Amino acid sequence: MTTTKDIIPSIATHPGSILADEIEANDCSQIDFANLIGLKRSQLNEIIKGKRNINADLALLLEKALGIDADFWLEAQKNYDLDKARIEEKNKMRLEAIEIWTVIKSFIPIAFFKKVKIISGDPCIDIDTIKGIYKVESLDELAIMSMQSNFARFKKSTKLKTDVIHIMGWVKLVQHTALKIHVVPFNHEKKEELIAQLRAIFVKNENLLESIQNCLFEHGIKLIYQEKGEKTPVDGVSFWSNRNPAIGMTLRHKRVDNFAFTLFHELGHIYEHLINNNKAEFIDLDIKTEADDYKNSLEEIEANHFAQNNLIPHADWIHFKKENPFLNVDEAIILFAKQVKIHPSIVRGRVCFELNDFRSFTIIDNAIH
Secondary structure: OOOHHHOOOOOOOOHHHHHHHHHHHOOOOHHHHHHHHOOOHHHHHHHHOOOOOOOHHHHHHHHHHHOOOHHHHHHHHHHHHHHHHHHHHHHHHHHHHHHHHHHHHHHOOHHHHHHOOOOOOOHHHHHHHHHHHHOOOOHHHHHHHOOOHHHHHHHHOHHHOOOHHHHHHHHHHHHHHHOOOOOOOOOHHHHHHHHHHHHHHHHHOOOHHHHHHHHHHHOOOEEEEOOOOOOOOEEEEEEEEOOEEEEEEOOOOOEHHHHHHHHHHHHHHHHHOHHHOOOOEEEEEOOOOOOHHHHOOHHHHHHHHHHHHHHOOHHHHHHHHHHOOOOOOHHHHHHHHHHHOOOHHHHHHHHHHHHOOOOOOOOOOOEOO
16 A cells, blocks of 8 residues: 655655745735744745745744644645655665666666566666566675576587576576466376377467467476577576476477477476476577587487487387488378377478488478467
């Protein structure tokens, strides 16, 4: 509930301005009024201009001269003094906020946060917003965050040296959003059931993004779609959010095969790694920009195998390659996709990856519907 104390005026109104209006309303000159109450004209002028305060003696004189209670004048003076003090404190706080914000700006992706309307432009509001997103209480905590192991690895790549702040900001925003989402408890023993449902949704490819999200929610996995900012070649991230695993995705490539592989890659991290370590966090970038030691790590290899083998069973894929040595024939891809009950664009994406050929003509629809 907003109280009078919470409302700080932009300017404080001195009772002298009220006095000037009352003198004029009584059709009296300031010289005559000064004489009436026994003040010099210069003293009255100082009161009217707010340079001199109204005390108890003067309030009694004004009561007699104007018929307005002395309490009114004393109350007006008190309100002026309080408003002035509040305004000065507010200005002091704003100056401090501007100073703090000047430092904060160097540690967050300003343009991205403005684009997604996370910050308002008012540092008095935005400082608390940033502290909430990054889960910090001080500038020191924010400054050293990029040195944490999960973000420090990005500095190993010259190409990514300026991207750490942008990647970190995206990840923190996804994690902040995930905290607001409530889903059922997670049960890792229902993995096969979930995978079967997801594969069926991909085959249908109707209202795909929402259908996949709802399916994961029903299995206790949070899924956040968050567009990326500049200098943020992120595909996805997986982590624990309270007691539930969570996935964040950028949908950089709005294609069924990319979406499916990234999603299943992050699911791989959940089922292969996160269920044994609720403190872990996996940030996956565009493979062309990822450092070799990370993309060749055991965790990434295992997540890739999880995605490949759960989208297309390994034995079926080996058989398909044996029967179709040229691989990239649409008719064969469509027939095989129907046999293994997966969307044909996912099969074609696997073919293109293995042949390192993403430009060949195809009649297969790869659009997300």
